[in-house]
Amino acid sequence: MTYGSNALRQAVLRANQVIPEAGLAQLTWGNVSGVDREGGYYLIKPSGVRYDDLTEDQLVPVDLRTGQVLAGDLRPSVDSESHRAFYLAWPSIGGVTHTHSTHAVAFAQANRDIPLLGTTHADTFNGPVPVTRGLTADECATDYELNTGRVIVELIGDDASAAAMPAALVANHGPFTWGATPGKSVEHAIICEAVAEMALKTLALNPAATIPDHLAERHFKRKHGPGAYYGNPKA
Amino acid sequence: MTYGSNALRQAVLRANQVIPEAGLAQLTWGNVSGVDREGGYYLIKPSGVRYDDLTEDQLVPVDLRTGQVLAGDLRPSVDSESHRAFYLAWPSIGGVTHTHSTHAVAFAQANRDIPLLGTTHADTFNGPVPVTRGLTADECATDYELNTGRVIVELIGDDASAAAMPAALVANHGPFTWGATPGKSVEHAIICEAVAEMALKTLALNPAATIPDHLAERHFKRKHGPGAYYGNPKA
Amino acid sequence: MTYGSNALRQAVLRANQVIPEAGLAQLTWGNVSGVDREGGYYLIKPSGVRYDDLTEDQLVPVDLRTGQVLAGDLRPSVDSESHRAFYLAWPSIGGVTHTHSTHAVAFAQANRDIPLLGTTHADTFNGPVPVTRGLTADECATDYELNTGRVIVELIGDDASAAAMPAALVANHGPFTWGATPGKSVEHAIICEAVAEMALKTLALNPAATIPDHLAERHFKRKHGPGAYYGNPKA
Amino acid sequence: MTYGSNALRQAVLRANQVIPEAGLAQLTWGNVSGVDREGGYYLIKPSGVRYDDLTEDQLVPVDLRTGQVLAGDLRPSVDSESHRAFYLAWPSIGGVTHTHSTHAVAFAQANRDIPLLGTTHADTFNGPVPVTRGLTADECATDYELNTGRVIVELIGDDASAAAMPAALVANHGPFTWGATPGKSVEHAIICEAVAEMALKTLALNPAATIPDHLAERHFKRKHGPGAYYGNPKA
Numbered sequence: 001m002t003y004g005s006n007a008l009r010q011a012v013l014r015a016n017q018v019i020p021e022a023g024l025a026q027l028t029w030g031n032v033s034g035v036d037r038e039g040g041y042y043l044i045k046p047s048g049v050r051y052d053d054l055t056e057d058q059l060v061p062v063d064l065r066t067g068q069v070l071a072g073d074l075r076p077s078v079d080s081e082s083h084r085a086f087y088l089a090w091p092s093i094g095g096v097t098h099t100h101s102t103h104a105v106a107f108a109q110a111n112r113d114i115p116l117l118g119t120t121h122a123d124t125f126n127g128p129v130p131v132t133r134g135l136t137a138d139e140c141a142t143d144y145e146l147n148t149g150r151v152i153v154e155l156i157g158d159d160a161s162a163a164a165m166p167a168a169l170v171a172n173h174g175p176f177t178w179g180a181t182p183g184k185s186v187e188h189a190i191i192c193e194a195v196a197e198m199a200l201k202t203l204a205l206n207p208a209a210t211i212p213d214h215l216a217e218r219h220f221k222r223k224h225g226p227g228a229y230y231g232n233p234k235a
Numbered sequence: 236m237t238y239g240s241n242a243l244r245q246a247v248l249r250a251n252q253v254i255p256e257a258g259l260a261q262l263t264w265g266n267v268s269g270v271d272r273e274g275g276y277y278l279i280k281p282s283g284v285r286y287d288d289l290t291e292d293q294l295v296p297v298d299l300r301t302g303q304v305l306a307g308d309l310r311p312s313v314d315s316e317s318h319r320a321f322y323l324a325w326p327s328i329g330g331v332t333h334t335h336s337t338h339a340v341a342f343a344q345a346n347r348d349i350p351l352l353g354t355t356h357a358d359t360f361n362g363p364v365p366v367t368r369g370l371t372a373d374e375c376a377t378d379y380e381l382n383t384g385r386v387i388v389e390l391i392g393d394d395a396s397a398a399a400m401p402a403a404l405v406a407n408h409g410p411f412t413w414g415a416t417p418g419k420s421v422e423h424a425i426i427c428e429a430v431a432e433m434a435l436k437t438l439a440l441n442p443a444a445t446i447p448d449h450l451a452e453r454h455f456k457r458k459h460g461p462g463a464y465y466g467n468p469k470a
Numbered sequence: 471m472t473y474g475s476n477a478l479r480q481a482v483l484r485a486n487q488v489i490p491e492a493g494l495a496q497l498t499w500g501n502v503s504g505v506d507r508e509g510g511y512y513l514i515k516p517s518g519v520r521y522d523d524l525t526e527d528q529l530v531p532v533d534l535r536t537g538q539v540l541a542g543d544l545r546p547s548v549d550s551e552s553h554r555a556f557y558l559a560w561p562s563i564g565g566v567t568h569t570h571s572t573h574a575v576a577f578a579q580a581n582r583d584i585p586l587l588g589t590t591h592a593d594t595f596n597g598p599v600p601v602t603r604g605l606t607a608d609e610c611a612t613d614y615e616l617n618t619g620r621v622i623v624e625l626i627g628d629d630a631s632a633a634a635m636p637a638a639l640v641a642n643h644g645p646f647t648w649g650a651t652p653g654k655s656v657e658h659a660i661i662c663e664a665v666a667e668m669a670l671k672t673l674a675l676n677p678a679a680t681i682p683d684h685l686a687e688r689h690f691k692r693k694h695g696p697g698a699y700y701g702n703p704k705a
Numbered sequence: 706m707t708y709g710s711n712a713l714r715q716a717v718l719r720a721n722q723v724i725p726e727a728g729l730a731q732l733t734w735g736n737v738s739g740v741d742r743e744g745g746y747y748l749i750k751p752s753g754v755r756y757d758d759l760t761e762d763q764l765v766p767v768d769l770r771t772g773q774v775l776a777g778d779l780r781p782s783v784d785s786e787s788h789r790a791f792y793l794a795w796p797s798i799g800g801v802t803h804t805h806s807t808h809a810v811a812f813a814q815a816n817r818d819i820p821l822l823g824t825t826h827a828d829t830f831n832g833p834v835p836v837t838r839g840l841t842a843d844e845c846a847t848d849y850e851l852n853t854g855r856v857i858v859e860l861i862g863d864d865a866s867a868a869a870m871p872a873a874l875v876a877n878h879g880p881f882t883w884g885a886t887p888g889k890s891v892e893h894a895i896i897c898e899a900v901a902e903m904a905l906k907t908l909a910l911n912p913a914a915t916i917p918d919h920l921a922e923r924h925f926k927r928k929h930g931p932g933a934y935y936g937n938p939k940a
Contacts, residue, residue: 466753518936
């Protein structure tokens with residue numbers, strides 16, 4: 001039995017390939033998964049495989065309920081259990097991305113939220129991209145990756161909140177992002193890194209920079225909700 | 236009926252393609268337009284279309300007087316009304332570019348002008364690249380994009396001023412640039428980003444950096460006005 | 471007689487080519503070597519040869535015991551004696567890399583360790599990447615490159631320590647890295663540069679940034695030792 | 706009559722092409738020339754021509770004594786007279802490069818020398834890369850480009866000094882570099898930019914960074930003078 005439709009497998013493979021193309025991670029760092037809700041599993045990058053070598057056949061099917069590998073002899077990404085926590089918490093997401101992109105990691109390592117300072121950020125995120133609390137020694141010792149996912153869910157909240165804030169930084173680690181599809185989740189990783197770089201440089205020029213609420217809201221609503229008017233579904 | 240001469244359509248398409256090639260924006264961010272003054276319209280990138288996929292046929296013709304789309308079923312860039320404000324205010328410009336380039340955005344988010352610190356800047360801009368005042372809540376609520384254009388026109392002034400300062404930063408947003416052609420407008424976007432990066436790094440080394448007026452003027456006049464001697468019209 | 475198996479020659483050539491591909495050095499800066507323990511020699515990049523021109527035939531075999539060139543009429547990298555010091559001190563390493571990568575050099579020039587601030591770093595290095603003491607005038611005057619290797623060995627310690635900390639910064643100079651193979655040594659050079667850039671930017675956001683020990687240890691052990699569970703030997 | 710041997714024309718063209726390849730300048734910024742001492746002229750990039758379009762036939766021959774164009778209908782780079790000042794002052798140089806590379810410009814705009822902080826710098830430059838005094842209003846008004854060359858010559862000194870310090874920053878402008886050949890001059894431009902970036906980032910980590918004299922001298926002498934032992938003339 002082959003897990004995943006052709007479309008899902010292609011989407012997960014393609015989204016993984018975007019990670020090095022967009023400069024979001026070195027070597028084998030980072031991973032993208034995509035979920036099949038009806039099938040009750042997700043497909044995720046195998047651990048430690050180089051992006052250049054990655055094929056659809058190597059994607060690892062993981063049981064949504066148990067976290068067990070369903071087929072093949074490759075181990076999933078070590079972060080698989082974090083992905084699973086998101087799929088269980090947020091029924092409307094279809095893809096998850098984890099990277100070690102430089103500027104998002106810098107904020108994560110500094111234990112600072114990526115502040116909301118401009119419209120590039122407001123177009124996608126409805127507030128600062130938040131950083132989690134640190135995991136306790138116990139949370140690190142047992143079920144570490146699942147606990148990593150849990151502290152993000154604890155931070156973000158429910159499904160609607162996850163749609164309005166499709167990114168979080170794990171303290172001293174790096175960004176996780178999600179979206180309706182694998183492609184959307186990696187697109188949010190690109191945006192998260194871009195706004196982190198802009199914010200770091202803005203703070204160098206003006207440590208007290210802020211944005212008026214009415215401007216930020218205007219931009220978020222250009223792309224989200226019933227009044228959205230960005231984009232071209234027909235194109 | 237096809238809008239735009241072949242030359243105009245090619246120029247607008249090509250200038251849009253320069254945005255990702257020059258690293259001025261991620262994903263579908265940014266847009267270039269070019270105007271047909273006799274025809275009374277401009278051609279602009281459609282909203283949300285990826286640069287790799289963009290074709291001449293997708294460029295959206297917009298009425299200069301009304302802002303309405305003249306043909307096709309694609310929506311123009313959400314920033315179309317800002318472009319229109321510039322064409323109406325400044326009769327000698329032929330193209331407009333909007334990007335989210337990192338360092339220009341950092342100055343915009345910091346609510347700081349890009350200071351005039353060197354000859355790279357003075358070759359093109361006759362002073363600091365200015366940042367607009369913030370838009371009011373009312374200006375954000377109604378005709379937001381048109382108002383964005385208006386605050387820039389309010390800041391820059393008349394046609395001659397727009398030729399001597401072909402760029403501005405919208406507070407908490409990013410750069411708009413313009414020029415005699417679509418290609419010149421995107422060239423100004425490249426220069427705006429380059430001098431923003433140089434300025435940010437100069438300020439890190441010397442927060443009190445300045446340039447003598449006589450040096451800045453000399454460079455601006457090497458490229459502008461009756462005594463200009465840069466370039467090779469014959470090449 | 472040809473020195474080095476085909477596999478070793480290919481591995482050393484390939485690892486040298488990674489230096490410019492990964493942006494770790496300009497021009498002819500940097501060098502990788504690989505050792506043949508049974509043969510008692512290592513193969514190293516010749517001095518001053520451009521990476522684009524480099525061939526397997528140009529790799530210089532150097533006697534592990536004496537440091538003398540064993541064949542050919544090309545001089546080895548000027549840093550050859552530093553490599554030799556590492557091979558003599560640490561029996562389990564198989565390759566050595568030296569680069570002038572920008573951010574690692576910045577820490578070396580600042581005479582600061584690269585601090586351990588996040589999991590990207592902890593995955594590979596079991597603590598801060600340390601910077602050596604400065605070489606004395608005498609150490610610079612005679613056997614300079616050998617002394618450079620010696621101060622690193624003095625800093626790092628024994629073979630087990632070299633496996634847990636496969637990188638060091640020479641004060642006012644730059645990074646040396648090593649590993650089980652030439653390819654692993656250049657991979658450690660990539661990671662050293664990446665975490666240096668992340669650390670520099672983290673410190674700009676939070677000069678007091680730190681990481682809890684339990685998180686750092688958890689990540690180091692995901693990839694090292696009997697409990698390691700990262701990667702896919704079968705892939 | 707064709708000016709320049711095939712070898713000189715190819716060397717000047719190739720060195721110009723390195724400018725965009727190495728990321729040293731945007732658009733048409735920057736220029737390289739090479740001199741024919743016996744012929745009494747130099748070949749230089751024409752003004753305002755894009756690097757992608759540049760051909761050997763477009764290189765402009767300029768009389769060393771008068772600064773007049775000897776053939777063709779293209780204007781030389783506006784910086785031609787600065788190049789001429791260097792060729793007249795320093796008989797042993799064969800090529801000159803001018804760029805607007807980001808980090809070297811940042812130091813020039815900050816009116817700061819690029820400090821000597823590490824061996825990357827000491828391998829090529831025998832001290833800090835110095836920044837000129839500002840040009841006076843009179844020097845800007847008449848013979849501006851020639852005066853730009855003169856203040857650099859005033860700063861650097863004689864031919865031997867120019868060989869030991871093949872770079873300078875013009876205040877509020879940017880770097881000029883030179884060398885025995887056009888290729889060497891652009892190589893010095895690459896190194897000048899690399900060490901400027903390293904220095905800026907070093908100063909961010911340690912504003913009081915310095916290097917011991919004995920280490921800097923050791924490195925300069927590895928590549929210069931009778932005891933030099935870097936490189937492979939035979940390769």
